[in-house]
Amino acid sequence: MNRTRLLASAALAATSSLLLSSCAVNEMGLDDTGSNLDGYVIGAGSSAQGAAQQAWVAGFQTAHPHVTVDYDPSGSGAGRDTFMEGASDFAGSDRAYTLDELDEGRFGRCAPDSTVIQLPLYISPIAVVFRLDGIDTLDLDAATIAGIFAGDIVNWSDPAIAATNPDADLPDLPITAVHRSDDSGTTENFTEYLNAAAPDVWEWEADGVWPFAGGEAAQGNSGVVDTVGKGVGTIGYADASRAGDLGTVAVQVGEEFVPFSPEAAAAIVDASPLEEGRAEGDLTIAIDRTTQQAGVYPIVLVSYLIACEEYVSPENVEVVREYLAYIASEEGQQAAAEDAGSAPISDALRDRAMQAIESIR
Structure with a gap:
């Protein structure tokens, strides 16, 4: 390094x-x-x-x-x-x-x-942010999010997206997935969620470095948000505090779709144990990314x-x-x-x- x-x-x-x-x-x-x-x-x-x-x-x-x-x-x-x-x-x-x-x-x-x-x-929370004219929010399950960022789902009119958004006017438009170019804890948390919640689609282990070539890369949270905001048909991930006016994804947990919020992020942290084998002052949390608990947002960043x-x-x-x-x-x-x-x-x-x-x- x-x-x-x-x-x-x-x-x-x-x-x-x-x-x-x-x-x-x-x-x-x-x-x-x-x-x-x-x-x-x-x-x-x-x-x-x-x-x-x-x-x-x-x-x-x-x-x-x-x-x-x-x-x-x-x-x-x-x-x-x-x-x-x-x-x-x-x-x-x-x-x-x-x-x-x-x-x-x-x-x-x-x-x-x-x-x-x-x-x-x-x-x-880590927000999944996008830019599509006339659409402010989308409901997506873990497999669909993973498919988009893995490059398997390449158009906004894909049946997997339409299935959970029957009332959305989805355009016939290519998807541009934006990821971090730097070694990023946000990326590590995001890819940890994808690997845990959609292992059949996301084959890579959690890592702070984006695991493959493809999509578009940008430096830092601000770079991802800026690139998504200036594009058309773009999607990315960033700390929720940076989401601004971009469209955001509500993530499927159990039978409901949960939008990001501080309360939903805090709920998953309190429901997760500390990692074993750590020193007394090392309060590293083992986040449960696959929880089915109501009202919990699983794509969370613990910094x-x-x-x-x-x-x-x-x-x-x-x-x-x-x-x-x-x-x-x-x-x-x-x-x-x-x-x-x-x-x-x-x-x-x-x-x-x-x-x-x-x-x-």
Whole structure:
């Protein structure tokens, strides 16, 4: 993954409009809030967390005006590589590190024997978005969604689409399926759903890299949404906060078709167990993509905040710990819900996350 690591390093080095910095907040001349917290921390990773990170950075820096938090939404794969290389204090990732990655990895800013804290603090549906004139929503089952993105269903008038949308005026129009060009946790979550819910159609395992050539590729969530929005007969997948005015798919679960919503996304997380074999502060969730539970939306992104349990240097450890605690708090979760449309975590998950955060040193 040398290319990915080079891109990650370049993304951190560049001064770009994507960098979410504290500069605007600090230049506002905020009054001293009484906080003596001081420091500068760098995060990188999930672009799906982008809008939420803007809200979190603004809220945290309002409370602690002497702190600088920079978050670069370079993508989950780049963020994980950056954190492993020690070029960031924390990472945002739309999937947790696997057990194999944890066993083999050396995390640059973590003490040699430190475990890694992985906290599922951003929960959001992944929207299947499309652009068809005069059609705002479609009902699709898992096999049809998988067939479209596998390239087996190539026209919007296909009988599989018409069968679940008898009242829609479907055009005789080629389908252009858009996927991510970068290593993406959104892609990994989406392909995990396709593989679990439609294994007879989707033959590939879950992966952050799109598994085959075909369709059209775009960089980041914003790139997919932009490409779908500017096309005709296009379809893609993206964090639901980016769906905007595009048409969206209601996904079949049991006998009903469920549109995306924060509540439906939160429901599947609360119904899923933690993965086995993880360290105490590693709260990786094993999402049940094939649930038949009513009102649950199965194409969900659970995005993680990742930090060292013990850092090599004590510098800025307190800032990292307090920033993650703010994100996990009711205030932080509500800020993300309002700005990014994410689902606030449950009280039970918050309690476990706070225990893990308190162990950071």
